[in-house]
Amino acid sequence: MARKRRGDACVTPTPILPFPPAEVARCLLAWYGREGRDLPWRRTRDPYRIWLSEIMLQQTGVGTVIPYYERFLAAYPTVEILAQAKGEEVVELWAGLGYYSRARNLHAAARTVVERYDGSFPADLAALQAFPGVGRSTAGAILSIAFDIPAPILDGNVRRVLCRLFALAEDPRRPAAEKKLWTWAEALTPADRPHDYAQAIMDLGATLCTPKSPDCLRCPLAALCQARAQGLERELPLSGKRKMVPTVIHVALLLERKGRFLVRRRPLSGMLGGLWEFPSVTVAEGETPLFAVRALLAGLSLQATLVETGGVAHAYSHFRLDLRVYRGQVDDSGRVSEGEERWVDAAELQELPLHGAHKKAVKLL
Numbered sequence: 001m002a003r004k005r006r007g008d009a010c011v012t013p014t015p016i017l018p019f020p021p022a023e024v025a026r027c028l029l030a031w032y033g034r035e036g037r038d039l040p041w042r043r044t045r046d047p048y049r050i051w052l053s054e055i056m057l058q059q060t061g062v063g064t065v066i067p068y069y070e071r072f073l074a075a076y077p078t079v080e081i082l083a084q085a086k087g088e089e090v091v092e093l094w095a096g097l098g099y100y101s102r103a104r105n106l107h108a109a110a111r112t113v114v115e116r117y118d119g120s121f122p123a124d125l126a127a128l129q130a131f132p133g134v135g136r137s138t139a140g141a142i143l144s145i146a147f148d149i150p151a152p153i154l155d156g157n158v159r160r161v162l163c164r165l166f167a168l169a170e171d172p173r174r175p176a177a178e179k180k181l182w183t184w185a186e187a188l189t190p191a192d193r194p195h196d197y198a199q200a201i202m203d204l205g206a207t208l209c210t211p212k213s214p215d216c217l218r219c220p221l222a223a224l225c226q227a228r229a230q231g232l233e234r235e236l237p238l239s240g241k242r243k244m245v246p247t248v249i250h251v252a253l254l255l256e257r258k259g260r261f262l263v264r265r266r267p268l269s270g271m272l273g274g275l276w277e278f279p280s281v282t283v284a285e286g287e288t289p290l291f292a293v294r295a296l297l298a299g300l301s302l303q304a305t306l307v308e309t310g311g312v313a314h315a316y317s318h319f320r321l322d323l324r325v326y327r328g329q330v331d332d333s334g335r336v337s338e339g340e341e342r343w344v345d346a347a348e349l350q351e352l353p354l355h356g357a358h359k360k361a362v363k364l365l
Contacts, residue, residue, distance in 0.1 A: 015183050018166070019224045025190040025197055031220035032200035037062075037207070040069055042199065047121035047146040048079045048113075054138045055106050057155075059099050059317075062206070068097050080119050083110040088265070091274030095353030099317075100272050105133030123147045136182075144189070144198035152185035153198055157205025162188075163237035164209060167226035172237045247320045251293040252280040252361055254327040255304060260343040261365075262300075262330075263352065275355040280323070289324045297328070304328030310364045314357035325361050 036042075039062065041053035052072065056065045075093055076082035082090070087107055094103035109131040113121055121142070122128060128139035137158075140151035154162075162184050163172050170177040190197055208215045214233050216222050227233045255262040261278070268274045279300060283292045293306060305328055312323040344352060349362060 015187055017184070017187060018226055021188050022190065024165075024188050024221060024224060025192075027220040027224070028200040028204065029193060029196055032196055032203060035207070036196075036200065036203055040066060045146055045195075047142060049073065050146040051109075051121065051134075051142050052106070054141050055102050055133055056097065058102060058133075058138070060097060064097070068094070078119075079110050079113050079121075082107065083114040087268050088274045091268065092353040095275055095355070096359075098356070100275065100355075102133055104268070104273060105131075108132045109134065121146070123149060125151060141198055141202075144194040148193075148195045150189050150191050150194040151198075152182060152189045153202070154181055154185050155202060155205075157202050157209070158185065159205075160211065160237055161201060161205045161209045161221075164214070164227035164233055165221060165225050167230055167232055168236065168238075169232075170238065245315075245318065245320055247322050249283040249289065249322045249324065250280050250357075251283060251289050251296060251324045251326060252278045252358065253293065253296060253300075253306075254278055254309065254325060254361065254365065255297075255300075255302065255330050256327070257330040257343060260345050261349055262302075262341065262343055263349070263354075264341040266355075272355045274353075276352045277355055277358045278325075278361060280358075283324075293324070293326045302330050304330050312357055312360040312364075314360060321357050323357050323361060325364050327364070 039053075041049055044050070053065070053069055056069055056072075072093060076085060076090075085107065087104065090107045091100060091103045094100060097103075112131060113119060117127075123143065123146075125136075125139050125143060128134055128142055129136060134142075137152075137154045140153040141155070143149040143151040144153065159172055159181060162168070162181050166180075166184055168177060168180065170180075172178065172181060188201075204219070204221070208219050212234075216225070216228050216233055219225070222228055225233065227236045253262070255278075263276050263278055265276050266272050266274065279296060281292055281296045283289050289308075297304060297306065306326040307328065309325050309327045312321075312325060314321040314323065346365070349365075354362065
């Protein structure tokens with residue numbers, strides 16, 4: 001789209017839309033007033049709580065997030081208290097929610113808010129985007145919902161709504177399509193009640209304009225929807241070609257000594273940082289799982305007769321894990337572990353923040 005210059009200023013003109021943008025906000029807000037979900041973070045305008053909810057909702061559904069959100073606020077009711085917490089404690093409280101880099105980013109961002117902004121979240125898009133884990137859409141949601149400042153959002157639900165509303169017949173993840181979506185999102189965001197509008201359009205995607213079975217008969221935007229007018233509501237958004245996801249083989253040791261099991265904490269930085277697991281290692285190419293698990297046992301300076309007790313399949317965003325689990329009894333002469341390793345009984349094992357694949361491995365006990 002060509003830009004027009006007014007003096008020294010460069011102004012982007014409003015795009016030509018197939019309907020008045022104000023009509024979208026009018027229909028959505030009326031529907032939201034009747035059908036909007038009652039969620040814990042909608043009972044506040046506290047930027048800290050809005051930010052926390054938005055980070056938790058990245059890649060995670062509302063039903064899963066609510067109990068974590070409430071537990072997190074019980075432990076860290078203010079950004080100052082979160083900033084003072086230990087990183088391992090934050091990650092442990094996050095255990096089970098997945099995408100653990102979010103917890104580390106949350107902790108780092110809290111420290112930034114306290115150290116750079118004296119504990120007050122900045123009402124500025126660029127400043128918010130500079131926080132770890134906060135992209136343009138999350139920053140826009142915080143601005144709109146906490147500060148009532150008009151800012152476009154483009155999370156997964158909104159992306160799907162806009163793809164159908166404008167009948168976008170392109171892969172929405174491609175840069176050209178992404179640019180169109182942001183242009184439309186900005187054009188539709190109203191100056192009046194952006195706080196409610198942001199939540200309304202996210203709710204629409206989450207409850208009616210769903211991926212596989214859009215409920216067009218109840219949709220407040222059905223009369224404006226270009227995909228519905230063309231009979232494409234179930235065809236859009238187009239999905240790009242899915243990348244091949246590799247499978248990685250790991251072996252894990254369930255070592256038992258007098259009714260207690262050996263576990264260790266992963267380094268705080270990196271994937272699944274700060275969570276606990278059974279001793280495990282990746283099976284190298286050309287290596288057998290049995291060879292790898294014996295080398296792992298030797299590296300622990302322990303001896304045991306190992307028996308394979310089963311396998312665990314677990315999917316991550318960029319690979320699938322094939323976890324082979326071996327169990328063995330260690331005699332009482334085994335070394336005493338300390339620090340990032342510990343012997344725990346079955347009850348402690350249930351309470352320990354293990355990461356997902358190793359939580360499944362517990363069932364093999």
